Amino acid sequence: IVVPLSTTLRLAPTHVELPAGEGGLKETSMAKCEQVTALDKSFLIRGPFAGTINPSIMREIEKAIQRAIGIVAV
Template sequence: MGDTFKRQRRSDVATIGSEGGGYPRRGEIWSVDLPNQPGDPHTPRPALIVSTDVRNRLAGDVVVVPLSTRLHRLPTHVFIPAGVGGIPLDSMAKCEQITTLDKQFLTDGPMGERVRDGLLAEIVYAVRRAIGEIIPLSDVPVRTRTSRRRTNP
């Protein structure tokens, strides 16, 4: 019975608009419910889809990085300015909180256009840092090496 419910919910998600049709795409920002998160007010929040398009089309779940408007400069946070990907406020991708969500937890999306490839590369780099991978300098996105992100103190 649970499998039937999930299949029905997945087909519901497949009808939600996504550029080029039918499923969440890598680099899109969606509104999601993050179940069982301590201290979470259980309201939908934006999250960036980081799983590949092939996986997103075929699997019943997606890999996401949650976004927050609390702007703390940490090695595993990546600044995303308001307007990018359709988000209304300056936000941080909290790459240490990468998670897999069943598609039934996608509540709405995409919020806007996909984020640019350079920003997605910064986020993937921060995820790699979060899981403790030793990253050669040649793999570090140029902007990450040279820029300072705007954050609140």
């Protein structure tokens, strides 16, 4: 699964901020965890998605996904 990013910075319980430089991002962005979707693995292999993110931010994203699908209360 993938979480889309946006450079429009709107606060929401299902959004997680990724600062510029994190994972190779050029601009500060928001992970929009309520829009989680599937992506063919071939896009990850040949695409520009080579960055990694800090484990603490990844935990925030995991929590936000849980909120989005109703596992954790908002």
